[in-house]
Amino acid sequence: MERLSADYYVYPGATARALRRYEAFARAPGRRPLYPQDAECSCRGCSFDDVRHARDVLAEVLRHLPPRARAELGRRVAVLDAGYLRRTLPDPFADQRQWESGLWWHRRLAGGREGA
Template sequence: MARSRPGALRAAQARFPANVPERRIPGLSPRAREAIRLLEARTGDYNAIYLALDAYRQALRKPGRINSAEHPCPCCDSFEARDVLGRALETLPGYARAELGRLVAPLDAILLRRTVPYPWPERRPWATGWWHLRWPER
């Protein structure tokens, strides 16, 4: 069997564009980081998972009411970040999904604790994740 040339192997690896700094998610193995890098390279949305995890943490760290899905500005909606993480968790291979899931699970527990079930789930047929069927407590 013919051996692949080193240049061809390097070209197949996911690379960030030179003008985009790579942000590493602390707590992930190099193998999981590579899987996330491949996913982001495939979608062209570099650092999306890092930014979503950071935005989700920031939204849950703030005291008071959690932004609901009816918030007028999607960039201020804490559920938008959870949507990105949810799509990543569905797409990533098993080992990377498990590692990222370990980082997301404590945040999900905070969200569950600070919200109540949405009383009219039939009014949200568009809800793709359980987090869209939660309502701010206060």
């Protein structure tokens, strides 16, 4: 799927990288809220600094996988989604943001330093 994708951010190895990044964020030690940080650059490499981008990549991959692979990856992502929801706070102004706020993981408070 990665090799056939026309998406700039989905390339060979992107799924594994996105999964590692999302897992590191969602399973970070501690109990304090986490705040996703914005990537300083939108290139393929730096964009993964923003955990929301990693989740975007996983969503894109899930849309194009065959059913069995989609179910397997979907189960892993669902567990991480629960951790992300537990450790982040809702953004009460998400509807007023200029970027697309339709994806639930973008509707959480972000900014500043991760984990701050």
